[in-house]
Amino acid sequence: MRTFKRVILIIVLILAVATAGFLVWAYTPAAAMPEALTALQSDNQVQVTDEGWMVFEPTGTQPDTGLILYPGGRVDARSYAPIARAIAQQGYLVVIVPMPLNLAVFGAGSAEEVIAAYPEIQHWAIGGHSLGGAMAANFAKSHGSDVDGLALWAAYPASSDDLSSSGLQVVSIYGTRDGLATGEKIDASRPLLPADTIWMPIAGGNHAQFGWYGEQSGDNPSEISRTDQQTQIVAATIALLENLK
Numbered sequence: 001m002r003t004f005k006r007v008i009l010i011i012v013l014i015l016a017v018a019t020a021g022f023l024v025w026a027y028t029p030a031a032a033m034p035e036a037l038t039a040l041q042s043d044n045q046v047q048v049t050d051e052g053w054m055v056f057e058p059t060g061t062q063p064d065t066g067l068i069l070y071p072g073g074r075v076d077a078r079s080y081a082p083i084a085r086a087i088a089q090q091g092y093l094v095v096i097v098p099m100p101l102n103l104a105v106f107g108a109g110s111a112e113e114v115i116a117a118y119p120e121i122q123h124w125a126i127g128g129h130s131l132g133g134a135m136a137a138n139f140a141k142s143h144g145s146d147v148d149g150l151a152l153w154a155a156y157p158a159s160s161d162d163l164s165s166s167g168l169q170v171v172s173i174y175g176t177r178d179g180l181a182t183g184e185k186i187d188a189s190r191p192l193l194p195a196d197t198i199w200m201p202i203a204g205g206n207h208a209q210f211g212w213y214g215e216q217s218g219d220n221p222s223e224i225s226r227t228d229q230q231t232q233i234v235a236a237t238i239a240l241l242e243n244l245k
Contacts (some may be wrong), residue, residue: 030101030215032078036212039081046088053109053114054081054096056088065241066093066121067151068111070104070128071210077102079211081127084161086234092241093121104128111139115146123244125169127151127237129210130181137161139170148244151237153210154181156189163193163206169242170197173233175205200236205229 024121041047049055057063067087071077077098084094095114100106111126124147128136131156139151141161149169156172157163163170170193174186183201190197204223208216210233212226222229 005070009100029074029076030079030216031064031213032076032081033212033214036076036081039085039212040078046085048081048085050157051117053098054078054084056081056084056096058088058091058093059185061091061118063091063093064121065078065091065096065123065244066118066125067126067237067241068126068136068147069094069096070107070110070126070132071096071099071102072129073104073131074102075129075211075213079213082212083210083230083234086230087237087241092238093118093197101131103201104132108138109142111136112143112146123145123148123241125149125151125244127153127240129153130207132157134158134161137163140166144168151240153233154178154207156181156186157192161192164191164195166194168194169240169243170194171200171236172197173200173202173236175202175207175209175222175229177204177206177220177222179218180207180216198236198240200232202229202232205232 040048047057047059069080077096081095084096088094097110115124124137128137133152138161139155140147144166152172154174172183189243206222207219209222209226209229
């Protein structure tokens with residue numbers, strides 16, 4: 001009996017240490033760069049509000065098309081503020097959804113609440129970076145009637161999320177220097193996406209420059225500037241949103 005109790009105690013201690021380690025890991029995301037924090041300020045072009053989500057709304061117009069963004073895994077959600085602002089400046093509502101434990105796998109259904117909060121939006125796209133993109137694809141698979149488009153940023157669907165016959169408008173944007181969402185992985189996802197998916201390689205772009213959070217372990221050095229890469233991401237994403245109207 002004593003031996004059994006000791007085994008149970010050891011197991012409990014191991015689980016407690018593992019849980020604590022996971023929580024520390026999850027709650028220490030890649031930090032947002034100063035440029036990202038600056039992009040959270042409202043101005044005469046974009047109104048930024050925090051409603052549990054980061055909402056970027058163009059001033060002087062009532063958008064009817066919106067984009068919901070899921071952050072990459074263990075990345076401060078604020079890191080995507082500059083790109084959200086740039087898209088909003090073109091007349092679209094953009095909502096960045098922070099995730100529980102900074103991992104979109106724990107909040108894949110979060111977009112449902114966003115959609116319900118903005119009934120005036122007639123056309124929704126959902127998208128995300130890396131793990132956020134995979135979970136955006138998961139949402140699109142399970143909520144096909146709620147979204148019209150999907151923007152994958154250095155991301156691809158899980159094999160269980162076959163969207164090939166979904167009728168969604170999809171753009172897959174990826175960097176040729178990405179060390180995580182490699183070209184091989186992106187190519188392998190093609191059968192899971194509609195035949196008319198737009199494939200947008202960014203020559204010289206890498207994984208980390210989809211946001212503003214510095215370098216990322218396992219990634220390759222980029223061959224273009226962050227600003228250049230983000231400009232191309234914004235243009236390709238806006239093209240998708242424009243097609244939804």
